[in-house]
Amino acid sequence: MHVLVTGADGFVGRTLVRRLIDDGRRVSAAVRPGAAPGADAFTAEERAVVEWLPLELADAASVRDCLDRPLDAVVHLAGVASGMDALGDPGYAWTVNAAGTARVVDVLAQRRRHNGSDPIILVVSTAEVYGRGLPTLRRETDPTAPCSPYGASKLGAEVAALEAWRRHGLRVVIARPFPHTGPGQDPRFVVPAFAQRLVFARRIGAPVVKVGNLEPVREVLHVQDVVDAYARLLTKGHAGEIYNVAGGKGISLEQLLLRMAAMLDVRPIPEADPDLMRPADIPHLVGDAAKLNAATGWSARTPLDVTLRQVLDAAAN
8 A cells, every 4th residue: 555644754754654654554654745755754764765855745846746646545644733733824724735635636536537536535534523512422413513723714614625526426525533642742742731830840959830721621632543543444434424532531631641740750839920821722622533433443442641751761761
């Protein structure tokens, strides 16, 4: 199977590329123009077996050039991944996430018409498309009501991809991952941010830790479990379907912070920082992955403490 991964230089993309290599797949990796292909994330042997391609989603010609090759599968990860970045420039988030996805599926639709190419296309969305709601497990049949530019632009990507499935018969599958982390994630995201601040507080002996809103309840999946779900969906996902990637267990950000602090034997004093507050926090975001489990046999396997320990160790090194 020849798989193209867009956003291969991102946190999840790097993990997925390594997984596909280990699975014996032929991998093409699309990265931002000028990005060093896997300079820090891959061994020389891994870099050598991957075809590295530049991709700029805002440039139609770049998208065409990147996808102009025989492919069995495409995992579309590229996009604006940070909610704060999307909030800072909602128009750009829509250009990259929604319009960029529309460009990707349009090129693949053209190839299907001209030469019969028929890859499976896994479009990675986000659980944030559900928006606010009752504190219950979110299911794929629940209404979508995003309350952030990030969530809205990712829902736009879903709409574009599924429209191409209906009109062109593209084998589009949508994944909605719930929050996930692991070593190497950018500290703009909550778990590595907590780890970085707690490790620093322990190092200098300062008890105060800057925080945002600690009331929301979130899942904390390990990135390797999430990537396992993507790999399974490439062979067992059904076209036109949406799958939650979720563990079904939530924890408040306050309890998450205290749990991580206990692992470091520190007793933090949380101090609210207005710059860390998100104006549209979703109070409760925990998912039901029964549909994914039924289709692929997937379930989240990494214990939370193992995930947190790995992130803390990475922050300390």
